Each structure stands twice: as structure tokens, then as C-alpha cells.
Amino acid sequence: MLIRKLGSIARLSDEEQQAIACLPIAVRPLPAAQDIVREGDRPSQCCLILDGWVCRYQLLGEGKRQIFSFHIPGDIPDLQSLHLPVMDHSVSTVTKATVGFIPHEAMLELTATYPGIAAILWRDTLVDGAIFREWMVGMGRRTATQAIAHLFCEMYAKLEAVGLATNHRYKLPVTQADLGDALGLSNVHVNRVLRELRERNLITLQGGWLEILNWAELTKLSEFDPMYLHMGRRAA
Amino acid sequence: MLIRKLGSIARLSDEEQQAIACLPIAVRPLPAAQDIVREGDRPSQCCLILDGWVCRYQLLGEGKRQIFSFHIPGDIPDLQSLHLPVMDHSVSTVTKATVGFIPHEAMLELTATYPGIAAILWRDTLVDGAIFREWMVGMGRRTATQAIAHLFCEMYAKLEAVGLATNHRYKLPVTQADLGDALGLSNVHVNRVLRELRERNLITLQGGWLEILNWAELTKLSEFDPMYLHMGRRAA
DNA sequence: CGCTCTCTTGATAGACTTCAATGTTAGTGG
């Protein structure tokens, strides 16, 4: 899984593939809504998502919460802990998930030995940053409708890139409250915006399945331009 | 300057310091409000800020703008272009500034030869991401007053760490409209919040100089915890 | 079957924006 993800970004030599395949990895199934790492922790391993959805978030005063990102199979949401020893936020499963844990030690050795792999992983954290910036645009300068539409487009692009979605349709295993916490909105308002998107025949959303009925219109409405995902040719 | 900044994060060997000092760097003075790199560009060099303030931003439809970050001397705002060839946003001076340009080629050679330096630079981009997350919290889950107060605390912490501010006082060379574009607010509302902060005797702001009159109160109000800046012991 | 979690809807309030006008400041050239 990791080889496939990294290989989709840059060509890996046989030797590099070999080195990645040899990484010690402890695979563990986790229930939904289970913290993997918590703010303040000093993790000694990274987690590679093999199955399910994961999010990063922070809890604030008065029960408020901000979700920073959603992650899907192939992602390493806490890659930053390799170089920032103490976590400034938490990582938690969204759905039931399968996660592989790789010791920092092994990762550090890998990146020191293969600068090419280090560069790809570094790159991955930079794309992460690009997505944060795009979310900032959403919260700062887009309407709630645009922000939600944009997130739907983004998640589709990401899922489609790793072969987990086709035909503008995918499983969206997050509650409306989660969406609100991700975009800085109240759950009530999220609900109204979703209704609006449905009434405008842009999406359907039932049983946790999202279908984008009018991709062209939705991307136009939300000003979605996949460039910031830096996925190369697939992006179209 | 670069050695000092990087050396403040991790100990550099003599050899590493030597290698950094040998980097080819083209120093150029720039006027205020001058783009350094633009969205869509494929830069062949990075810029190291030697003097002045710089910001990263994106222009949107209808004249809207989102500022993603402010940068001060010692920062390399477009370090990401090393591994993400096409820019997804623009970089521009805020004030008159002095900037050093370093060819990607030289940087890539440096990081391939010295994995320790690569790790420090990587780390720097990760802190960048941490600041983005904190701004997301500000826009999503804090009031305008808290968000502005938080930004003031953050900039003080950053400036103080590189010796450019003391006594809770610093030059803040941004307009109220800039602040609004950074935090997702209208310039009018920024103005009102600033008045409120003044009336509560938390800050003074005149002639471009900001003074934080009550650090304890301002950090409490904005829930500012410098941990996310990952500055180590200095953070207190 | 009852319990809990999520979704849905209405009513009301508050935060923030927009529009528009005025005040302030620093710089420029006569």
C-alpha cells in the first residue's frame, strides 16, 4: 500500500521498493472514534492508514472542536511526528479502521539512507500544508455552501486518485457535526446547506453515500481547482 | 542569518555550517508589495528573507484575497517549491525587504548530502503547517477578537525568538485590510475589534507599532499556547 | 422495545459584512 502510494508520486528504484517493503510494520484493527495519538503525546511511531477514514483535530474550550483534515488509506497522518516530537493536535479514527504502525527509528533510518524517499515523504507533508491552506480559504473567504461543496470535490479527487471512488460517488462516513467541525460551521447550518445542495440537484447524500450529480456545476460553484493537490496528470 | 535560524533549532556540525555558508545566494532589495513568486510559477530558486516582512496569499474571485502567513527574517517562505514544482499560491513582500535567492539546485544538493540539514528544513515546513492549523482554529472556532489577539501573540513570539522584538512591543507593518484578509474578516470589522482591544487596555497600536499592554490577559483571551510553534524552551 | 445518536426544522439572536461617508496621516510638489 505504501509502495503504491509513494510510487504514484515518483518512480521508485527496486532497491527503494525493497527497503520500504522491509519496514517493520505492526498492523492493528481499530474501532471507530478511537484516538490514535493525542495532543501532547511524544509518539515513537507513525501510522499508515490501510483501511478506513482518520481525522486530525484539536479540542478547544467550551466543547468546541476543530478538525484539520480527513485521511484515507495510503496516508500517514502523523508523519510530522518524525521531526516534531510533541504532538500539537490529536489523530483519531473516524470509521472502523486498519492501521499500520511503523517505528520512527525505522523511518528515520530509511530517510537517512534514501534521500529520494525522504524527499517523497517531505513532499507528502507539503501537500498536506497545501490542503490546510485551501481549507483556510474555505473558512475565511468562501460561503458555507462553497466550503462544503469544495470539501466534497476535494475528497472525491483524493479517493479517486487511490482508486477508492469512481463515477463521482463515494462513501462519506462523517456526521454533519464532523463536517461542521471541519469547516467552522454549526451542525444545524451544515444540515441546511446540505439540503440546499440537494434541492439544487447538485448532490445526493443518503445512507452515508455521497453522489455528485453535477460535477461541472459543483466545481464551478466552489471554485474547486485540484491543482493544490499536486497530483499531476490525474488531477483532470 | 540562515545558519543562526537553523542552528537555533538543532546543533549544526562545523561541516554543515560550512556547507550552508557556501550556498550561492543572490541578495536583492525589494520594494513593498512586490510579488516574489506567483501562483502557477515554477520557481528555480528559494527565497530567504534577510530583512522586512513577506506574506503568502491567494487571490480569489470578486477581488477577495486570503493571506496564509506572514514571514519575517530567517524564514524561507517558498521552501515548498523545492518539492512541489508549481506554486499553488503567491509570495509577496509586505514591507520593503531584503531577500536572498538560493538556486534549487544548490539546495537539493545540500539536502541530499546532509540529511541532517534536510531534516531541519523539513521540520521548518512542518512548523509552517502547524501554524496553518492554528489559523484554521482561529477562523473556524474563535471569535474575531480572539483571532486577532492570537495573531498578535503569535507574531510576538516569532519575532522575539529571532531577537526582533522585546518588551511585548514590535513593529506591525500590515494594514487593517491585510489583517482582515489573513483572518477572514472585513477591514471594517478588524477596525472595530482593534478599538475594542484598545478600550480594554490590552494593546496600543499607533504609527505601526503594536504594544501588548497585558500579555497575560491577551494570551488568556485568545487561548494562545505557543506549543504549536515548536520553539522549545524559548517558548515560555 | 427502548435507548442513543444523528438528522431535521423553526424561531430568534448575534456576529460580521456591505455600503457609504468622513477623518486622519504622510508624502509631494509648488
Next chain:
DNA sequence: CCACTAACATTGAAGTCTATCAAGAGAGCG
């Protein structure tokens, strides 16, 4: 030294978006 200009800051009034509060309806689960 003063008129003139161009940014920037400040203020008021009106309007919009989104939050909060509250309550009911479904849906999944032991």
C-alpha cells in the same frame, strides 16, 4: 509653508449569514 493627493483608519446604518436554543423525527443497536 501650504495645497493637494493617496492611502489608510474610523464611524454609522442596514442587511445577511450563521449560531444558538429547542424540539421532534428517524435510524441503528443491544
